[in-house]
Amino acid sequence: MTAVPIRTRRKFLKDLGYISVGFTLLGACSGVEEPVMAARMDYNGKLPGSMGRAKTVNAWLQILEDGSIRVLSGKVELGQGIRTAIQQVAAEELDMDLERVQVHLAETGVTPNEGYTGASASIQNSAMSVRYAAATARQELLTLASKKLNTVVDDLLLYNGIVKSKKSKESLTFAEILEGVQIETEVILPVHIKDYREYRYVGKAIPRTDISDMVRGKAVYIQDLRFPGMLHARVVRPPGYTSQLISLDETGLKTEVSGIIKTVIKGSFVGVITEREYQAVKAEQFLRNHSIWTVPVPFPKSENLYAHIKLIASPPETVKNEGDVAAVFEGAEIFKATYTKPYIKHASMGPACGIAMFDGAILYVWSHSQGIYPMREALATMLSMDADNIHITAVPGAGCFGHSTADDAAADAALLALEHPNTHVRVQWSRQDEHLWDPYGPAMITELEASLDKNNKINSWKTEVWTDSHSTRPNKDAGTVLAARYLENPYQMNSRGYLGGGHRNADPYYSIPNMTVNAHYYDGPFRTSSLRSLGSFANIFAMESFMDVLAEKAGQDPLEFRINHLEDERAISVIQKVQALTSEQNTEDGEGIGFAFMRYKNTDAYIAVAAKVAVDKNNGEAGLIRMWAAVDVGEVINMDGLTNQIEGGMIQSASWTLKEQVTFNTTEITSTDWMKYPILKFSEVPEVEVAIINRPTEDAKGAGEVPVPPTAAAIANAIYNACGKRIYDLPITPEKILNA
Structure with missing residues (x-):
């Protein structure tokens, strides 16, 4: 995977004029049949929750110089195909070919703050926000074009980055219509969306384009991400949740392990930075073997887990009560059963990884976190930094649904990068750490x-x-x-x-x-x-x-x-x-x-x-x-x-x-x-x-x-x-x- 420089929203807009994508306009040559405007209908329902913090069109999509579209979504790709689904709804509403719509996911300062990717909510929040933003953009483009072409909206065709008059045959590209600005119109009801009976893409089985890269073994995941001069690091985990560091003897570390750059000790947080990954593995093992920790609080006996749970539980809270259960149960035959579920793990196929680089002013973080904006808030508090000085880019991980150790690996990398500025520091968790420190699904x-x-x-x-x-x-x-x-x-x-x-x-x-x-x-x-x-x-x-x-x-x-x-x-x-x-x-x-x-x-x-x-x-x-x-x-x-x-x-x-x-x-x-x-x-x-x-x-x-x-x-x-x-x-x- 090639490391891509970070773009702020300001730089992103500035660079729009330098982006070019080759394409062929539908109807631009005589052999192509001119499209017909699809029927549309008014949507008067509830706007998605994600639009509460991002109400304008330009928060969700940008129109590039060549008329192609870059869609912005705060959700991350977990293997659920959200990138493709968002591409479909945007292409549908703007009557674009799919390949002329690119989707940029989860980057602080660039994409909307949509909180976490979870709760099966990405379609109804992010994809629907993009749908309504794209439909609003379409209407605004038609309105602006009608003024420039001195005709009514009903005379216009909009497709693949152009707006054309049916009568005069004059046309304008999206870039000519907007003249270098983006659409800042607020999305408000009713939204004029395409009639579902006219869909070209939505509802179809459009394959994910990233699957081919995975099958071919290309660099897709954060574990594959490499930067020039990047260093590697590991963290020495305590023997238990409540253990605290008593002492650490570094004597002999540099003799036993080459490539040591720095050992970082901050309370009971112990990390080591090295030139190569295997050196970090060996250094972590050495430090773990030469450290003394307090004894952790013991766990209950596994065979007594469910009895222990009942013993420590708080008094019950009634979360639903309809009718009179007790009255019906009185004198009736009551059927009873008790079911249990143990603690289970996310069990991600690839252990967590995080990369960070501090340039003296901005802390850059690459993470497979499922909530980059909330994680930024946690890092800002932990590091006593202004959240605006932390820039996080989401990179796909090996896959899990829920809150995995991705955020923890990113936090490790952030702490260590601050101790060694101007160099990318990569923290790769071990399988054992992944299994031991994962935030489990509860029993x-x-x-x-x-x-x-x-x-x-x-x-x-x-x-x-x-x-x-x-x-x-x-x-x-x-x-x-x-x-x-x-x-x-x-x-x-x-x-x-x-x-x-x-x-x-x-x-x-x-x-x-x-x-x-x-x-x-x-x-x-x-x-x-x-x-x-x-x-x-x-x-x-x-x-x-x-x-x-x-x-x-x-x-x-x-x-x-x-x-x-x-x-x-x-x-x-x-x-x-x-x-x-x-x-x-x-x-x-x-x-x-x-x-x-x-x-x-x-x-x-x-x-x-x-x-x-x-x-x-x-x-x-x-x-x-x-x-x-x-x-x-x-x-x-x-x-x-x-x-x-x-x-x-x-x-x-x-x-x-x-x-x-x-x-x-x-x-x-x-x-x-x-x-x-x-x-x-x-x-x-x-x-x-x-x-x-x-x-x-x-x-x-x-x-x-x-x-x-x-x-x-x-x-x-x-x-x-x-x-x-x-x-x-x-x-x-x-x-x-x-x-x-």
Whole structure:
């Protein structure tokens, strides 16, 4: 990957006149048919939240000298294909060829501040902001052109960077219309957008252009980024969360390891800068072996984890209460079940990496953080710097969904770069550090109770959830980044972060007249934060497993039982679709098919999942044969990207369901590598079939987190149908199946 110089917004605008891209205008030569203006319609709905801080067109897109478009988005590419989706909506609204729209993602001072990339919100926030900004830009270009050409707007055609009069055949390029300025018009309702029936790109399966570079092994990720004269660094991690440095003996370091540039000791933060990466690895090992630390606070016994969670949890908070659950439960037959989920890791295939360079005035940082503006605030607090003097450029990482160690690696690099100015300093984490210091998805307990009425419908439901924080993402609170906790004047987190994610989807989307949901929050022994789908994974695993239990008690087919409790036709449609997808499947002895349904957050996308498994009754091994999903995200922007997200999410969820858990004893976390923290192997990945229900008249919703929660329940239900063993505690291992 070639290092690209940083551009401020001011320099970005200044340089517009020097950018040239070769192109051919549609209709510019006699052999090309002149385009017809597509029908348009007024959008009067709610503007996206991202537009709250970026209301003008030029915050979202710039028109270059040649009429091509550069779109600006504050979201980062995580493998979800957001760059391509944004390119599609911008090209659509401005009637451009796709290749004439480039998308610039996540760079402070250049792109809008859109907070974090997460919560399956990039499509409805960033892509829709670009849509409305592009539509507003189109209208403004037509208005300005009508004045310059002395004609009415209805006489004009706009396509591929030009505006042309149908009568006089005179035309102007976008650059001639704007005369060196950008469009600062505020986006206000109503927005005149293209009629979905006229789409050229939106809703189509447009492939991501970056995939070919990945397949060819080109430098794509931050781990590949190199700068001239760049130095390498490692950080000496404490033996535990609460350990503090007592002493460090550097004697002999330079004798044992060549290329030492500098050792940095700031309280209990210890880093070493070297000429080459392997020298940094050896230096870190030497310093770790020659350092003395305080003994960390012990962990609870792993076998007592869930009892410990209940012991330390705060009194319950009622987050939903409808009807009178207690009154219905009195005298009724109550069905109960308890489900658990262990701590799980982001388990990024590439350990975290961060690069920084301080030129004496500006601190430049390159990071695969999922929130460069919030991270800038954390760094500014930690380093006592003005945030405007920190410039962060997002570079893709090896992939994860949620709050990984990317921000921590960037903070490490920033601290070390300040100690050695005018040189790029690269910090590459080790696999062991990645596994040990990752902000895990928290362990959870979900207890469910329900009763059925005389018609075998659920008439009362109660959920009790025990959960730690599901987001301690970086922000102005410097304690959210790891390095800040070990400085001479350490920063500790000012709050517990976002607790509400723990009871996400704990209230069934089904029609149940009496319902109570209580949340019990606990401050656990491990570092935790956002992991794909937050508490939905545990809660939907529990709920949809329990729905199968209740269906069996009611003597009904599990899918029909669900449909009987739904009034939303879109919800019913995805269930019926997955029912159709699996209708011709036969199962042999030891095989089973299981189902699950969810509407994510009870407000966003709909999904129904099916899984077919085979269980070896001798050794308890459960193998995935095939999985299906039927999905409704409203308007589909990119069919290919959406399908990929669903497939990938189901496979990741299958790995969590069957394999993954953080292991530990009272003194240390023991799952330090892939042998001790196994994930689903390529050979274990089943065929996955995804059916998308496109509803172009409905609001577009994201899908990144949607497939994860119901997949776990579908697999658990399939295992029960295959061998008659119901497993309540994740992961579903062979031992648990044999002992059930």
